[in-house]
Amino acid sequence: MSRTAIIAGQGALAPSIAARLDNPVIAALEGFSPPMPHQSFRLERLVPFFDWLTTQGVDRVTFAGAVRRPRLDPEAFDPRTASLVPRILAAMQTGDDAALREVVALFEEAGFTVAGTAEIAPELVPGPGILCGEPSAADIDDATRAAEIVEGLGHLDIGQGAVVAQGLCLAVETLPGTEAMLDFVALHRDQRPRLNGPRGVLWKAPKPGQDRRIDLPSIGPDTVGQVARAGLGGVAWQSGGVILLEAEETAEQARAAGVFLWSR
Structure with a gap:
């Protein structure tokens, strides 16, 4: 059974999206916790996080809520995520839209479909x-x-x-x-x-x-x-x-x- 993961940020959007989905996976970037139970992850361990999503049956992700650019710890990168460091660092140094496009690209390259709020909850x-x-x-x-x-x-x-x-x-x-x-x-x-x-x-x-x-x-x-x-x-x-x-x-x-x- 396929599941949707909500990459949740702060604010009311993530809970609102979760209420409209059947058995979603809730995950949040460490330090930007939404007001709901969730699995935290770090950008420095993005590839293991992708693996974890797959074990949960996730094939679609949606982003919901506010986050800021995290501070990266060079020593925290795992070997597989380290190969993405040039892309991640380059994205972090660009404007918000360009950085988020790169984030979406990384999720898509890992095999996940990325859906927007308008697709999941058009009434919002x-x-x-x-x-x-x-x-x-x-x-x-x-x-x-x-x-x-x-x-x-x-x-x-x-x-x-x-x-x-x-x-x-x-x-x-x-x-x-x-x-x-x-x-x-x-x-x-x-x-x-x-x-x-x-x-x-x-x-x-x-x-x-x-x-x-x-x-x-x-x-x-x-x-x-x-x-x-x-x-x-x-x-x-x-x-x-x-x-x-x-x-x-x-x-x-x-x-x-x-x-x-x-x-x-």
Whole structure:
């Protein structure tokens, strides 16, 4: 019987995916434990980990949750994984998208099919529509401007989000992530030209040409709370390209905070 392994990171995505699968194997990179029982592994012993997955009947893997680049210990590599060191080190020195493409390639070369969230749980990746609230004409313009910024920066493999208010870019997502970006916006919320004008929009989207089987951006209840604290008017995202976690709770919190949610 074939099984799916969830390569789980931090956050709510891995448990949500696990609930939709029959008898999945849960594994996590050491140091980035998900909120669920799991088998830990180290990148320095990747080939033995592949062997272990095979013994568990795994033929498909999916990646779910947040991780950061681990610090590698040169003395911890086993002989077979050591042959992959040049590829692993080269990948670690590139942008996120290029590094993740190499990770996917290693799993595929080991004989595993790699599936994305949209394939396993399509209901988590909503199509177009306004989930709650109503973006104004100014909000629509800000979302359009933010989408242009993220698309432009995406070719440089920098990030998957931006905040625009009244036509001005307040922040873009970089390595520290969305939470750090929104914390920055909260600290500089008075930079909008008209303090009583449109509050601004958080935009999220995959990078152009990104392999959508891995590292799709996500939003959830925590995102709404951060957006509200930053004084923004809403969240917009590329339909079919962003994971929506805990949709009902996210929408409920957005309505309570006066924040719109728009899959654009």
